[in-house]
Amino acid sequence: MARLINRQPDRLGRWILALLPFVLLLVLYLLSSEARLAVNPNDKLLPSFPTIFDAIVKMAFEPNRRTGEYLLWADTLSSLRLLLLGVGISALMGLTVGLLNGGIPLIRIPCSPVVTALSLIPPMAILPILFIVFGLGDLAKVMLIVIGICPILIRDLQLKTLSLPEEQLIKAQTLGASTSQILLRMMLPQVLPRLIEAIRLTLGSAWLFLIAAEAIAATEGLGYRIFLVRRYLDMSIILPYVVWITLLAFAMDWILKVTSRKAFPWYFGRNGEAQG
Amino acid sequence: MKKSSFSSSFRKWLCVGLLPVFLFGSVPAFAKEKFKVAWTIYAGWMPWDYAAQSGIIKKWADKYGIDIDVVQVNDYVESINQYTAGGFDGCVMTNMDALTIPAAGGVDSTALIVGDYSNGNDGIVLKGKSSLKDIKGQPVNLVQLSVSHYLLARALETQGMSEKDVKVVNTSDADIVSAYTTKDVTAAVTWNPLLSEILKQPDSHLVFDSSKIPGEIIDLMVVKTDKLKAHPELGKALTGAWYEIMSEMSGSDAKAKEARTAMAKASGTDLAGYDQQLKATNMFYQPANAVLFTTDPHLKLTMQMVAEFSMQHGLLGDNAPSAESIGVETPSGIYGDKNNVKLRFDPSYMQMAADGKL
Numbered sequence: 001m002a003r004l005i006n007r008q009p010d011r012l013g014r015w016i017l018a019l020l021p022f023v024l025l026l027v028l029y030l031l032s033s034e035a036r037l038a039v040n041p042n043d044k045l046l047p048s049f050p051t052i053f054d055a056i057v058k059m060a061f062e063p064n065r066r067t068g069e070y071l072l073w074a075d076t077l078s079s080l081r082l083l084l085l086g087v088g089i090s091a092l093m094g095l096t097v098g099l100l101n102g103g104i105p106l107i108r109i110p111c112s113p114v115v116t117a118l119s120l121i122p123p124m125a126i127l128p129i130l131f132i133v134f135g136l137g138d139l140a141k142v143m144l145i146v147i148g149i150c151p152i153l154i155r156d157l158q159l160k161t162l163s164l165p166e167e168q169l170i171k172a173q174t175l176g177a178s179t180s181q182i183l184l185r186m187m188l189p190q191v192l193p194r195l196i197e198a199i200r201l202t203l204g205s206a207w208l209f210l211i212a213a214e215a216i217a218a219t220e221g222l223g224y225r226i227f228l229v230r231r232y233l234d235m236s237i238i239l240p241y242v243v244w245i246t247l248l249a250f251a252m253d254w255i256l257k258v259t260s261r262k263a264f265p266w267y268f269g270r271n272g273e274a275q276g
Numbered sequence: 277m278k279k280s281s282f283s284s285s286f287r288k289w290l291c292v293g294l295l296p297v298f299l300f301g302s303v304p305a306f307a308k309e310k311f312k313v314a315w316t317i318y319a320g321w322m323p324w325d326y327a328a329q330s331g332i333i334k335k336w337a338d339k340y341g342i343d344i345d346v347v348q349v350n351d352y353v354e355s356i357n358q359y360t361a362g363g364f365d366g367c368v369m370t371n372m373d374a375l376t377i378p379a380a381g382g383v384d385s386t387a388l389i390v391g392d393y394s395n396g397n398d399g400i401v402l403k404g405k406s407s408l409k410d411i412k413g414q415p416v417n418l419v420q421l422s423v424s425h426y427l428l429a430r431a432l433e434t435q436g437m438s439e440k441d442v443k444v445v446n447t448s449d450a451d452i453v454s455a456y457t458t459k460d461v462t463a464a465v466t467w468n469p470l471l472s473e474i475l476k477q478p479d480s481h482l483v484f485d486s487s488k489i490p491g492e493i494i495d496l497m498v499v500k501t502d503k504l505k506a507h508p509e510l511g512k513a514l515t516g517a518w519y520e521i522m523s524e525m526s527g528s529d530a531k532a533k534e535a536r537t538a539m540a541k542a543s544g545t546d547l548a549g550y551d552q553q554l555k556a557t558n559m560f561y562q563p564a565n566a567v568l569f570t571t572d573p574h575l576k577l578t579m580q581m582v583a584e585f586s587m588q589h590g591l592l593g594d595n596a597p598s599a600e601s602i603g604v605e606t607p608s609g610i611y612g613d614k615n616n617v618k619l620r621f622d623p624s625y626m627q628m629a630a631d632g633k634l
Contacts, residue, residue: 227448231420
C-alpha cells in the first residue's frame, strides 16, 4: 500500500535518515559558532571545530605541563573505575537482596518497605551527610552511586522474581527442590537478564551521581575536569568531554545489550520482551 | 456561507488581536535604554543589593535617563560566564576572574568601580597545625583556579615552596564548610563568610590571609567597554549610586547601621557578623581613595603577577602563547600586549565622583 505508515526506507535510507538529525545539529552549531566568532574571534562559548580539535589533542595526546599526565585518559580511568565499582556493587546487592526479597516472604516482609522508603530519598539531598560519614574521597563517590541506584535495582528484581509463574514454583517443589535450589536454579537464571536490563536503564543515573560527586570535591575525573574548566568557560574542553561521556555511556549500554543477547538468547526470543 | 463567516470573524479578531502589537510593539524605540548588571553575595558587593532594594540605583538611572536592572545571581562563576556570553552589561568580579574569564574570552571589559580589596577576607586554615610551613605534603581543599588558589600559590612562595609540595583538591565553595568537618580535610583555603565559619571549628588555625598580600585580590564592578563608550551615562549612574551608598553605609549613625543591617541580612548574617567581614575588606568608601589605588603603579605589578599565575595554570586558554598575550590597561601603563587590550582600569568615573561631578 502507498500509505505513509507502510513506507519503509531501505538499508542505506535508514542510515541516512538516522544520521540526518546529527548532521543538522552539527551544521546548526557550525553556523552559530561562526556567527559568534565573526563578532568576537576569542569567543569561548561556541568554539570553532579547529579549536575544539586542538583542545582534544592537547588533553588526550600531550602530557600536561604541570603534572605530566595525559589528562583525558587519566580522567576517564578515574571516572570509569568509580562508576564500575558503584554499579558493580549495586548490581551484586540488587541481585542478592532482590532475589531474596522476591523469593522468601519472611525476608520480604521486613525488608521491602525499608527498601522502598530508602529508594524514595533523593540521593543528592543527603550528599552533605554522605561526606561526613564517608569522607570526601572515592568511597563517598561510590556510595553515592550505590545509594542512588541500588534500591531501584532491588525493587526491580524483586518485582521480576515475584512475577515468575506460580506453576513453576509448585512444579519445582513437587520435583523435590529445596529453597536454595529453587532460588539458585529456578529463579536466579530467569532474573539475570532482567538485571542486565535494569543496569542499562540505571546507567544514566549512575553517571549523573558520579559527575555530581566529582563536582563537589575531586582531584581527577571527567566531571571534575568539566567543573574545573567551567571556572574559565573553556567550552573547547567541556564540549568534547560531554561527547566523550556520551560515547562511553553508549558503549557500556551496547556491551551490556550484546552480552545479554549472547548469554540469554531465550529471553530475547520470547514474546518480544527486551527488544530495546 | 459558514466558512466565509468564520473567515471574516477570524480576520476581525486577528485585527483586534494584533492591534496592541502594533501599538506597543513600536514603543521600545522611544523607551529608555535598558541595562542589566549582575551581582553575587560577598561582603564587598552587598551594597549592590542595597542599591536595588533602597531605590538608589533607580534614582541615579532616572537622573541619566536610563533603566538599570540589578540582578542577583546565585552562582558566582555562572554570573561571570553569563556576562561573558552576553547576558549582562556589567558584573561584579575579582581582578583575576576579570582577566581569565571575559578578557581571555575576548570580551573587552572595563573595571568601572574598584570597590575594595581583600584585606584578610581570604585565608588558609590548617587543622591542628599552626604554622604555614606545616602545609607541606597535605591535601589542600579549595576552589581550584579561584583567588583561593592564587592566595595559596602566593603563600607557598613566601615559604620557598610550590604547589608541588601540596596536593590541591578541588572543592566547591558551597560544600567547603561541611567538607571541613570531615577528617579527610586537614587544610582549606576559602573566603568570607565561609572562612569565619571554618575558623569557628575547634583546633583550626588561620596560617595565612590576604592581609599579607594587600591589594592583590581586588573586587570590581566590570562593564563592557563598548557599552560604556556608547553610553557613558551607564558608568555615571552606576558610579553615582555606588558612592552614594558608600557614604550612606560608612560611619556609625543610625542610617549607616540601618543600611549595613539590610546588607547583613541579605548575606545571611547580622550587623555584628557583617561588620566583622567588612573589617577584613578594605572598602574604598571615598572615591578619591579608589582613584589613588587605581592610579598607583603597583596595580600594574599586581596584574602582572595575576597574569603570570593564570598563564601557569592554563587559565588564559590553551592557545595563549604567554602571560603578556592579553593587554591590561592601567593608569600607570599597559601590561602585556598593547594591540590586544581587553581589560581596562578606568578611574575617570570614580574621579568624577570624587570631584562631585555626577
